[in-house]
Amino acid sequence: MSNPRLLTAGVALIALALPFTASAAGTLDEIKRTQTFKIAYRADTPPFSSLSEAGDPQGFSIDLCRIIADHIKAAVGLDDMKIEYVQVTAQDRMTAIAEGRAHIECGTTTNTLSRQKIVDFSNLTYVTGGSLMTTADSGIRSASELSGKSVAVVEGTTTQAALNKFLSDSVIDADVKLVKSHVEAIEMLLGGEVHAIAGDRATLFGLGIATGDTSKLRLTDDMLSYEPYAFPVPRNDADFRLEVNRALSDIYRRGQVGRIWEKWFGSFGIKPTRLLLVLYRLNAFPE
Numbered sequence: 516m517s518n519p520r521l522l523t524a525g526v527a528l529i530a531l532a533l534p535f536t537a538s539a540a541g542t543l544d545e546i547k548r549t550q551t552f553k554i555a556y557r558a559d560t561p562p563f564s565s566l567s568e569a570g571d572p573q574g575f576s577i578d579l580c581r582i583i584a585d586h587i588k589a590a591v592g593l594d595d596m597k598i599e600y601v602q603v604t605a606q607d608r609m610t611a612i613a614e615g616r617a618h619i620e621c622g623t624t625t626n627t628l629s630r631q632k633i634v635d636f637s638n639l640t641y642v643t644g645g646s647l648m649t650t651a652d653s654g655i656r657s658a659s660e661l662s663g664k665s666v667a668v669v670e671g672t673t674t675q676a677a678l679n680k681f682l683s684d685s686v687i688d689a690d691v692k693l694v695k696s697h698v699e700a701i702e703m704l705l706g707g708e709v710h711a712i713a714g715d716r717a718t719l720f721g722l723g724i725a726t727g728d729t730s731k732l733r734l735t736d737d738m739l740s741y742e743p744y745a746f747p748v749p750r751n752d753a754d755f756r757l758e759v760n761r762a763l764s765d766i767y768r769r770g771q772v773g774r775i776w777e778k779w780f781g782s783f784g785i786k787p788t789r790l791l792l793v794l795y796r797l798n799a800f801p802e
Contacts, residue, residue, distance in 0.1 A: 542618055542748075542755035547591040552584045555601045555608060555617035555747075559696040561721035562779040563641075563744075564622040572600050575779040579640060579766065580621035580746070586762035604695060606671045609633045612747045619746050619759065623718055625673045626745040635752065636745035637759045638798045642791055643717040645674040645739035648701075648732055653710055657737045658682075661689040664710040667700040668693065677740035678713045697722055705731075715742050724783060760800070767799035 546552055556564045556572045563576040581598070588596040601617040608624060611617045612634045619637075626636040647666065649655045655664065658681055668675045670693040682689055692709060694700045700712040701722045712719070716734060723732045748756050766772050772795055776787055 542752050543591050550593055551597045551599050552587055553599045553601055553617040554580050555603045555611045555620040557622045558602055559698045560623045560718050561725050575775060576621040578775045582766055583759055583762040587758055590758045605669045612749055619748050621746055623715060623744055624747055625742045634747040635750045635756055636747055638763050639743050639745050639794055641744035642794050643715045643742045645677045646716045647711045647713055647735040648719040649711045651731055651733050655711055657735050662687050665690040665692055666711040666713055667703050667709045668713040669697055674713050681739050764800045767795045
């Protein structure tokens with residue numbers, strides 16, 4: 516004879532499990548149903564994610580995600596699929612994924628444990644660190660020389676947290692000005708409103724190149740943080756995350772990532788670091 520209490524408990528457990536099962540396949544099902552792949556991007560993080568003169572999203576991360584889009588199209592069995600670009604900021608990029616406004620965010624987002632409460636992440640796509648950019652004549656050679664100086668940093672970024680911790684730990688009295696975008700920060704630096712701006716080194720490099728005259732700017736040598744980039748994707752959706760990672764692993768195994776790197780960084784005379792090369796080797800998972 517069956518136990519009514521056990522039967523009731525079993526039904527309840529199944530009911531609780533159903534939403535998670537639906538969620539696991541939800542993104543791929545939605546893409547197939549709508550024939551649309553929604554890519555979130557930021558307009559202020561060259562050379563990873565920015566806008567071209569024609570107003571189209573472009574950059575290292577954007578190119579990776581376009582290849583991912585081709586893989587997803589084949590994975591769900593579509594002959595044709597539209598890519599819809601959703602512009603986000605440093606402040607709302609996580610909620611854009613969590614709320615379903617985009618399927619993936621392709622930019623310069625650091626994978627952190629606190630962010631994993633909101634979204635899941637792809638395998639790593641880049642690694643860099645937080646640093647400072649100053650004007651060439653500022654005399655500031657490291658973050659330890661920020662006492663009495665002003666520094667701009669984008670609100671809601673890991674660099675903001677790293678900068679605040681460094682200043683607090685080092686007992687440095689600097690005037691930290693929070694801004695909404697990297698474009699706002701570089702404009703303040705060039706306009707003399709701040710002595711330095713803080714950000715990921717790779718992003719600061721791209722901002723400097725975008726000004727057209729890097730001779731007026733310099734990067735400090737110190738590193739405020741470790742920033743492993745990955746693409747945010749919907750939480751608890753293992754099937755979609757797997758297809759994203761399949762695409763990335765294939766890009767790394769076939770050497771496509773090197774050609775994309777050369778396109779966005781090679782013309783400026785810089786080479787990938789040994790750490791970055793190891794990252795791509797370690798994330799080239801076999802099928």
